[in-house]
Amino acid sequence: MTISEAQQAVDQWIKTYGVRYFSELTNMAVLTEEVGELARIMARKYGDQSWKKDDPRGTDNGQQALGDEMADVLWVLLCIANQTGIDLTAELQKNIEKKTLRDKERHKNNKKL
Numbered sequence: 001m002t003i004s005e006a007q008q009a010v011d012q013w014i015k016t017y018g019v020r021y022f023s024e025l026t027n028m029a030v031l032t033e034e035v036g037e038l039a040r041i042m043a044r045k046y047g048d049q050s051w052k053k054d055d056p057r058g059t060d061n062g063q064q065a066l067g068d069e070m071a072d073v074l075w076v077l078l079c080i081a082n083q084t085g086i087d088l089t090a091e092l093q094k095n096i097e098k099k100t101l102r103d104k105e106r107h108k109n110n111k112k113l
Contacts, residue, residue, distance in 0.1 A: 031076040038069040
């Protein structure tokens, strides 16, 4: 599935099952919430925190939950892009070009990397 196809699929789902999009501000809050849920799993899977005994997401070391939360983040981001008329395919391409021009030598010369 391309990014454009994903934007279309989310839009079709919203129109078929979701009644309407939440407001842009609500979706921004939901995006923040979803990123927080992803961060919680990352902190336990890759960081120093441990899983709580009663947290079912820790049974496979969070692998399934990690993918699910990433998909939730992407879903809400696609909703916001649709609501605001952003073509994420075009914007991602422009962003890659910007980073390439700006950073093509920067990271190669970074002794920390």
